[in-house]
């Protein structure tokens with residue numbers, strides 16, 4: 001049985017003042033059935049981990065593929081771990097677009113995360129043009145194959161399907177489209193990694209909010225969500241956690 005995961009990606013939002021949302025979230029949901037993860041900017045990882053006190057997991061939003069060295073502005077997986085992170089998001093479409101991250105780089109970063117003992121949340125997803133061209137499964141399959149390193153299992157890897165056109169737009173795929181991609185991803189992972197892949201959690205991400213969470217969580221092979229905007233406020237994210245607990 002896969003443990004459901006409600007993950008929040010704060011992106012480039014939040015200062016110490018925002019940690020009040022974490023306190024409020026824990027107060028409102030002291031003992032959720034689902035696992036809860038928040039990924040703040042790197043500057044907040046340590047303070048958030050302290051605020052969370054082990055009640056919710058904390059993760060980074062990226063890490064470098066090397067352990068240390070002359071890489072100004074970058075953060076190593078080990079450094080996130082040292083600040084209390086247990087997860088790291090890798091290959092988010094905003095990083096693939098803003099920083100030209102290739103799937104090969106994402107794969108190398110996932111290896112670094114694994115070496116540091118962090119769980120990698122590896123993101124894949126098609127653009128609108130790719131979906132319109134009927135290439136969604138081919139694109140997602142190729143990203144999965146090239147971004148996820150050997151030895152992936154439920155303890156070191158989570159996959160997030162985030163259609164690029166659904167991120168921050170208020171638009172979502174139909175439930176049939178989400179099920180099609182998630183069932184496909186499960187089959188691809190099991191074909192490659194065998195039984196170890198049955199336990200890998202598959203998250204949907206892209207305009208998840210309290211009003212659509214319940215139906216998305218009832219969809220085949222959806223084990224939770226990677227939430228952007230709606231993870232910033234305790235009330236919204238709390239409602240999404242409640243929907244996942246009820247799924």
Ligand SMILES: O=C(CO)COP(=O)(O)O
Pocket residue numbers: 009092162166167168169170205206207208226227228229230
């Ligand atoms: O990119 C996302 C999470 O990583 C999704 O963002 P939104 O929930 O704001 O659409």
